[in-house]
Every structure is written in structure tokens, then in C-alpha cells.
Amino acid sequence: MDNQEFSDLAQLWQSTPASPPPALEQCIQRHRKQRLGLFAGIAIETLIMLLVSAWFVLALFEPAPLVTQLWLGFGCVWGASMYTLVNRSRITSLRILKNQQLSQALEAHQQLLRQEIWRWDLSIKATLLFALVLVLFILVQYAMSSVFLSNGLLGLLVVAILLPVFKAKKRRAGEVLKTLSE
Numbered sequence: 001m002d003n004q005e006f007s008d009l010a011q012l013w014q015s016t017p018a019s020p021p022p023a024l025e026q027c028i029q030r031h032r033k034q035r036l037g038l039f040a041g042i043a044i045e046t047l048i049m050l051l052v053s054a055w056f057v058l059a060l061f062e063p064a065p066l067v068t069q070l071w072l073g074f075g076c077v078w079g080a081s082m083y084t085l086v087n088r089s090r091i092t093s094l095r096i097l098k099n100q101q102l103s104q105a106l107e108a109h110q111q112l113l114r115q116e117i118w119r120w121d122l123s124i125k126a127t128l129l130f131a132l133v134l135v136l137f138i139l140v141q142y143a144m145s146s147v148f149l150s151n152g153l154l155g156l157l158v159v160a161i162l163l164p165v166f167k168a169k170k171r172r173a174g175e176v177l178k179t180l181s182e
Contacts, residue, residue, distance in 0.1 A: 030176075031112055035097050038090045049083050052076055067144065071137050078133075082126050089115050089122075113177040120170035124163065131159040 056072040093115045096108050138152035 031097055031109065034112070034116070035094065038094055042087055042090055045083055045087065049076075049079055052079055067137065067140055071133075074133055078126065078130060082122070085122060086119055089119050109180055110177060113173055113180065116173045117170055117177065120166055120173065124166045124170065127159055127162055127166065131156060134159065 052072070052075050056069075056076045059069050059072050093112050096111055096115075134152060134155050138156075141152065
């Protein structure tokens with residue numbers, strides 16, 4: 001290889017744009033998908049909150065058992081607080097996705113992952129609270145009517161299935177954050 005070829009090769013090497021490392025490229029793709037998920041989550045939870053709130057208002061104006069009214073009231077308060085906290089975090093993540101140059105900002109990826117971990121942690125704690133109140137609701141209904149309601153048990157089954165899913169998603173986000181921090 002003569003000097004001219006070596007010089008051409010060096011110039012070519014310096015002129016090629018540096019591509020982001022593979023882990024960073026995977027994060028960029030992950031956060032693009034996450035953006036759609038954030039919008040979908042906000043839309044679905046808004047619809048659910050409107051439906052539960054309407055159901056609660058109907059239960060207040062129609063003759064419904066007090067236990068049902070209390071359960072729906074708890075569902076509205078619990079749902080509204082979760083809705084507010086989780087969607088505030090989602091909006092923060094959307095702002096980070098919108099305002100940052102993700103291909104260059106490792107800190108932005110770490111911020112997004114911290115927000116995601118916080119949301120999963122909050123979901124786990126709120127689901128445990130929901131399960132506790134659901135058990136209380138089932139016990140009160142059983143004490144009042146001596147009939148075990150299968151729909152309450154079905155609700156507990158759904159909660160029991162959701163908790164490991166939430167924990168796995170939180171753990172996976174934590175692993176990605178740990179990998180990114182190294």
C-alpha cells in the first residue's frame with residue numbers, strides 16, 4: 001500500500017459519519033415504540049376513567065347498595081390518583097422524547113428509563129392497594145349476604161396475574177438502565 005492509498009483510506013475513514021453504538025441504536029428503537037405506547041396508555045386510561053366515573057355517578061343516583069357505591073367511589077379516587085401520577089410521568093417522558101436528540105443524549109435515555117421504572121413501581125404499589133381493598137370489599141359483601149361472589153375472586157385472579165407482569169417489566173427496564181449506565 002503506497003502513501004496515496006493510505007491517505008485516501010484515512011480520509012474515507014474520517015469522512016464516514018460515526019454510527020451510534022448498537023446498544024444506543026436499540027434504545028432509540030425502544031423509545032420510538034414507547035412513544036406510541038405512551039399515547040395509547042393515556043387514551044385508554046382516559047376512556048376507562050370516564051366510564052368508571054359515569055358508572056359511579058349512576059350508582060349514586062340509582063338505588064344501588066352502599067357497598068357498591070363505596071367500591072365505585074374508591075375505584076374513582078384510586079383511578080384518578082393513578083391516572084394523574086402515571087400520566088404526569090408519561091407526559092414528562094413524551095417531552096423528553098420530543099425535545100432531546102436521542103441519538104446523541106445518553107442522559108435522555110436514562111431519564112426515560114427512570115420514568116418508566118417509577119411508573120412500574122407505582123403500578124405495583126397501587127395494584128397491591130387495589131387488591132387489599134378488593135379483599136375487604138369481598139369480605140364485607142360476604143358478611144352482608146353470606147354469599148361468596150365469583151366476580152370478586154375473578155378480580156383477585158386478574159390482580160394476581162398483573163403483579164408479576166408489572167414486576168417483570170420493571171426489572172427489564174432496570175436492567176436496560178443498568179446496562180446503559182455502565
